[in-house]
Amino acid sequence: MRKVGIYYAFWTHEWDVDFIPFIRKVGKLGFDQLELNGGTIVTLGAGKQRELKAMADEEGLTLSYGIGLQKPFDVASLDESVRRKGLDFMQRMIDAVAIMGGGMIGGTIHGYWPASMPVGMDSKQPFWDQSVKSMRELAPYAAQREVLLNVEVLNRFEQFIVNDSHEAVAYMQQVDHPACRILLDTFHMNIEEDSFGDAIRRVGPYLAAFHLGETNRKMPGTGRIPWSEIKLALDDIGFDGPMVMEPFVMQGGQVGRDIGVWRELVKDPDLDSMAAVSAEFVRNNLM
Ligand code: MN
Numbered sequence: 064m065r066k067v068g069i070y071y072a073f074w075t076h077e078w079d080v081d082f083i084p085f086i087r088k089v090g091k092l093g094f095d096q097l098e099l100n101g102g103t104i105v106t107l108g109a110g111k112q113r114e115l116k117a118m119a120d121e122e123g124l125t126l127s128y129g130i131g132l133q134k135p136f137d138v139a140s141l142d143e144s145v146r147r148k149g150l151d152f153m154q155r156m157i158d159a160v161a162i163m164g165g166g167m168i169g170g171t172i173h174g175y176w177p178a179s180m181p182v183g184m185d186s187k188q189p190f191w192d193q194s195v196k197s198m199r200e201l202a203p204y205a206a207q208r209e210v211l212l213n214v215e216v217l218n219r220f221e222q223f224i225v226n227d228s229h230e231a232v233a234y235m236q237q238v239d240h241p242a243c244r245i246l247l248d249t250f251h252m253n254i255e256e257d258s259f260g261d262a263i264r265r266v267g268p269y270l271a272a273f274h275l276g277e278t279n280r281k282m283p284g285t286g287r288i289p290w291s292e293i294k295l296a297l298d299d300i301g302f303d304g305p306m307v308m309e310p311f312v313m314q315g316g317q318v319g320r321d322i323g324v325w326r327e328l329v330k331d332p333d334l335d336s337m338a339a340v341s342a343e344f345v346r347n348n349l350m
Contacts, residue, residue: 068096068307076316090122093342101128116163127167131176139174139194165209169246202240213246218254227255228262235269244271263296275308284344
């Protein structure tokens with residue numbers, strides 16, 4: 064049974080926040096899963112990590128973790144000392160998630176975000192190779208701790224290493240470890256893929272998690288992403304992972320800045336009811 068989830072930052076202006084209010088409310092809005100910021104989780108002590116996990120259990124909620132590694136932790140860096148820092152940071156995040164019972168870490172875990180290729184370089188091959196090398200080190204470490212690492216396929220304006228489903232499959236074949244899988248996101252797919260359905264079928268068994276968003280990152284069900292084509296493809300590959308919506312509609316703060324919300328996307332948004340309506344849309348159209 065596919066789970067329906069939401070990313071906490073829908074409600075926040077900053078990435079680093081207290082997660083408790085979101086753990087307490089998203090179940091009541093119709094969600095089975097809540098995605099948190101893995102970078103914040105690392106900074107909490109084991110006591111607090113266990114408290115969040117216990118609270119999620121009380122609410123019947125699965126937790127997952129998203130991260131866009133920052134440049135000082137770039138696991139695809141050609142500078143070995145930076146790459147090692149990135150590996151250390153990822154290992155600490157895997158340790159934290161292990162304390163919380165294991166689960167999925169997804170996002171830019173294979174490079175940094177936002178990133179474009181350094182000036183003067185014409186080929187991404189050296190970064191690709193470093194990235195694969197890092198994931199081959201991290202995947203066994205994650206597997207021993209019941210953590211799954213999901214590499215998110217991102218559009219060209221945010222990352223340069225794995226931009227589409229063809230590259231995702233090639234990357235999976237090179238990493239070749241069951242604890243490293245793929246996360247597709249309809250917002251990024253809309254920019255890079257020739258076909259939503261073909262991309263999902265191509266990634267097939269490597270697809271462990273799916274992010275939902277419209278072309279402008281509004282709530283799923285409010286725009287022109289071809290949800291029925293996507294559902295058919297998810298059914299064809301027997302997808303039973305989480306579908307986590309990742310809408311952003313608020314201007315302001317570091318979240319608004321990083322996402323590029325420069326206009327009023329929704330007038331006087333009632334975020335809780337918008338989330339509930341969209342959860343219902345996903346249940347009716349993608350399950
Ligand atoms: Mn995403």
